[in-house]
Amino acid sequence: MNITQLKTHIIRYVSGTDFSRGLILAISIVSVVSAGYYLNMMPIGVGMAIGSFLVAPGDVPGNFRHRLLGMLSAVFLGVSVTIIGGLLNFNFWLELPIFFVVFFSVAFISVYGFRASLVTFTGLIASVLSFSSLGGDDIFLHALYIALGGLWYIILSSIYLLLRPEKHTEVLLGETASLTGKFLSIRAKLAEDVDREQYLTEQFNLQISINELHENLREALLSSRQKSGRSNSSRRQILIFIELVDILELGIAHPVNFQKVDELNKEFPELIVALKKLILEMGRRLNHISEVFIDGNRLTITNKTAQLIKEVEQLIETYKKTEEYPQSRPTVLLMRNLLDFEKKQHQKILSIERVLGNIKQRDAVNVKLKRPDQFLTPTDYSFKILAENFSLSSTIFRHSLRLAILMVLGLILGHVFDLQNSYWILLTVVVIMRPNYGLTKERTKKRIIGTLIGGVVAIGIVLLVNDPYIYIILAVISLITAFSMLQKNYVGAAAFITLNVVFLYALLQPNALNVIQYRVLDTLVGAGLAFLGNKFILPTWEHIAIENTLANVIEKNINYLKEIEQFYNKKGRLTNAYKLARKEAFLAMGNLSAAFQRTSQEPKSKQKEYSHLYRYTVLNYTFLSSLASLGSFIRSHKTTEASVYFESYIAHILENLNDTLTQLNKSPEKIKAKDKSLSDVDKYLNKQYSKLDHLRNKELEEGKEEISLPLRVQMQEAQLISEQLKWLHQVSLNLKNVNSKATYERLF
Template sequence: MNLTQYFKSFLELLKTAEFSKGISFAVAAILPILLANHFGQASVGVAMAIGVLLSSPSDVPGSLERRMTGVFFSVIMATLGTLLAGYAAMSNVLMIPVLAVLIFGFSMISVFGFRASLIAFSGLFAIVLSLAKVPSEGSVLVHSLLVGTGGLWYLIFTVLLHFLTRRKETENLMAEGFELTAEYLQIRVNLMRDDSGDRESLKKELLRVQTSINENHELTRDVVISRRKNFGRSGVVRKKLLIFMDLIDILELGMANPVNYERMQQLFTNRKKELDLINDWSEAMVLQMKEISRVWRDRKTYETNPDLEEKRRKVWEAFRHFEKDARFPEERETILVFRNLIVFKEKQHQKIRSIERLLKEYEGKPKLTPKTKEAERFLTTQEYDFKTLLDNLDFKSPIFRHSLRLTVVLIAGLLLGRLFHFQNAYWILLTSLVIMRPGYALTRDRFKQRLYGTLIGGAIAVSIVLMVQNTMVYAVLAVITLVFAFSMIQRNYKAAAAFITLNVIFVYSLLRPNAFEVIQYRMLDTVLGAGLAFLGNKFFWPTWEYKGIKNYISASIQANLNYLQEIEDYYLKKGKLPTTYKLSRKQAFLKAGDLNAAFQRMAQEPEQGESDLGTVFKIVSVNQELLSASASLGTFIRVQTTTSASRHFTNYMRAIRENLQHSEEMLQEESIKKRPFKEEIEQAESYFKEKYEELVELRRKEKELGQVEISEDLRKRLQEIQIITDQLKWLLDLSENLKVLISKTAF
């Protein structure tokens, strides 16, 4: 990355929600210090600022209700952690056992999900900071109450800020969603273009992007649907919900390929020009998605790109020429697949145009949207049941092992700091706390990023301290680095670690004259804390992803099964698309994303998990193709007028589902019942072949009667029988491949 790209990235950061939140956090933390210092009570302001720091981790994107709940419980955890750990630190006898119980107990709260893990982090952070002996007026109780007051101030501040900036938060999420979807569609185009046979890296990148899309969609659903509930028939909220629905449809259409990539290359061997035109049209839509993202993020006026319509015109013109010049019967399948592919692209094009109209007509026109109760079914809810906590008090639970591991590492860091009389032993604990994650791969990444970031930050700090000896400059830099540190934590942890190091050094330079001593101890404590975290995750009850990957595979297979069942039901019944179809589609996407993320973590583990890494990647890839084939079948049935489904279609689908159930039974180590479907599949293939030949014969008779153009009804029936047959064969092959791969893998 050159200097120009770094500068562009910096400018992009300034536009992000993270940077705005960093400024907000800095304001919330600094105001109490300034106000208290004005009245000669600096220590009170420091304690309240600590309360702001401890309460802020759980303030992540989501509905206002969830954010308020998260921050409120963080305040409680921060106050309790400060109070109990503060009193425990006064007794050499009680300190270790009390801290061990607190660390383990707070860590176990993470079983209730992501936001709960951030609330738990607030409590753990409070325990560590209580060992810093930050000066405060009065007793531990008074200090704890001031920390709690600071947390409540942050809660009030963030609620007020929410009502001032809620529109920007939603727009940033929508902008990110369009950007990620554009990236996903571009990778799909690259896969379609690639004829070298080397598609592995593109497929891995596709898995990564889909995981990010799933995370974005979950947050966007939470924000948009909850605001629809709160603001009712607001035109702005309705518009955003409609755009989000169109965005999900664009993703499904992008995922739905009529046939697999290898088959596409075979069919279009002599029609590269036509396929390239489709890819050019797809890339024009990618650029338009990026333009929509820019409009959302920068609040610019939307401008239609005439090139998009021109690319569309060229594709349809090429199809008409192809239709006239096609060599029958050898190119009949190619032309049917070609038409189906451009119909899918046409639907994507229409969705983009629909979004354009909504962007231009800000309030939008009345249009059918889901009822609030129906929309709320798409929100992912978390069960806060005490039984969940009890069920996880077991060595099989990754959270239980992580809680034990974290407790041992933090206590070891505390004892090490006391044994060697480190100046700021709590820095060791703080480093271990922020680095350690339940899985080895994430901890290893954090370990590297923290070390590199601290070294970079330390080097920059030394240079500045050598050149500048001015406390006012240190104060300004302390504020600036605080903003950037908070902004970069989720985006780039290495950069965040560098800014955190700079901030700590500048703050201490204001309090103490010997800045180089601060830098020296900061480096040493970071290395020790990071080393403890890394070794603890590797040797103390490690959670290896390769041992639990089969659970993610099983969950994804089950979600695909449900999705296929909904597709079959819809084909049989027709009519309005049911909500259950959309829910099953959402779950299939989410579970596939979870599996992709788990595999990425597994790929970073040491040698223990590498023996089956190649096979597991094949399983993940086949599962992804299975989802793509399902989406393709479902999309075709939705966008085309289809005939009544035959019993042979049902038999095919039953055989596919049986293969998937067989795969799941192998993963669960259950008894496997062999269910032969060979005869039914052979009958189905014969039936579809006969139907296809009947339709071809009808077309021949049309030509004999002088009808040059194929009749629309016959075209649709030919297309349906060809596409449905291809999709069923593809799904059956994929389900059988998945079964074989799982049978050969030792989980």
């Protein structure tokens, strides 16, 4: 990393929303502690600082109302748990069952989703801090101070939001553009017959992250509250978001059939090289767009992409002239279809650049969105969700029980061995524990590494420096840095949390080295409890619930295919039902990719049917890619009337998918009867293509070297739709026979 890149990285970090939240937390804590110190009211200052600290994790962007209610819920739960913990001070062994119920109940709230899990985190931290003796004698006054501190943080955070209302959305759009650019870059590498398995895995992981960003952007841009007062700038941001979603769909769509691409690469490698350059350049354009959003860089326009498109067109013309015609016609059509998809992506990027160049202008921008609330993923907060998950079949129920058991075990260890600051063990368990083994294992490793790094650095500073003012400055800096790194760099966050704790204790007691020793020891004990607990206490293994995830992907792909079929039959404007089916298919695929990723992190003995799961994941992803290719072509071209043969092919594909669902112990919906056999359909499609081929030959006989545009579009339609239908059928057949490794390898 050179100096310019380092400077850019630092500026991006300091101007980011994560750093801003860390700064708000530091201001809220330092202000109340300083006021408490100078007014000789430290109990108030400490209580309010704890309140700010408890509410801060729930300060995640999104719908303003949801954000506010989430933080207020965190205040209420934090205060309630603090009072309960403070009142339970009569007999340690008699208190344990009560603490078990409290820990379980608080953890079980996370069944309501991501925002609820942050409220849960606050409640668990508050319950742990109730053992720290930081609140003085009057527990109710301490709880009041915590509530005031939480409200103080909410006020500061809301002021920041009013001052920079669009910053978070801009960062989300920038991150989405950046990851979409990376996605295209990986897609370009997939055109080469090298390390495809590695690139596919990278692509799965990228799509998980992109799906999360899309969901966050939908909430930020399409929520009803923002719709009622949407600015021109917001409407332009919606346009950019729509284009980014379409770019992802086009990116997923090509290349799909790697066998065809490999054949083309052997026959005409220059074209694949040129296409790869073109895709990589579009990835770079998206990365530049992300810099405009995140770093505030000036948008620069180049015509390099257009030049690369011309180069590909020239290569296609060269191929036409050098190869025998009409034998080379199918290959030329394949080339043109590949180029058409890249041209559409180029147009989408140009649209983003045009909107981005005028994003602050006052001229009206009309964005017609029918029922935008349909695109938001709702959260059901009814009691029924608790009831449905109150069983050992629920991952969250098992996690809550496991966490409660480990927390009680941590309390017993601290009590029996009389450990100093034993509540650090509980804090470590709360921070590390996740519902599944893979994430907990990864977080345990990062926590230990970060704590050891922080401990080593802290020893060096404590031995060299003995100035309380420097400790205060370093404590504040480490607090801001730790909180801003929490989501994206957990090793760094753990290191700076350790530094913060050491510097704070160094201000209160002379022997800071002992603090470091206990900090590292308690972290190791807590991490060990979390890791072993997830492995041996009511463990949740992915293979147990993977059938539901697989079935969900296939069901969503079926819905997407049906919407494509309906659109091809009816033409007209794209419906919300189509867009929703596409969104749900992408999200379901992301969930399957995440499940596959978690499976790969589990012990080898628990990775049951791992190879089958990998094949399922790749086949489903390939099927979705082919659907995206088919849908994109039909949407962007004036297509001919759909025939009964098209519908019959779809029926054959749906039959294979339904058979796959039956194998996964699901009851699929009935499909309409197939009017034609597959061989009849193939004969019809070949006959239709031959008719078009004859028309082109007739044009050539008449001296028309350049194919007429209507005929070119019809030939491209015949080539692409027939190829995609055959490919979809082949993939659906392989999904039904996924246990056959030989069949899978023939396909790829």
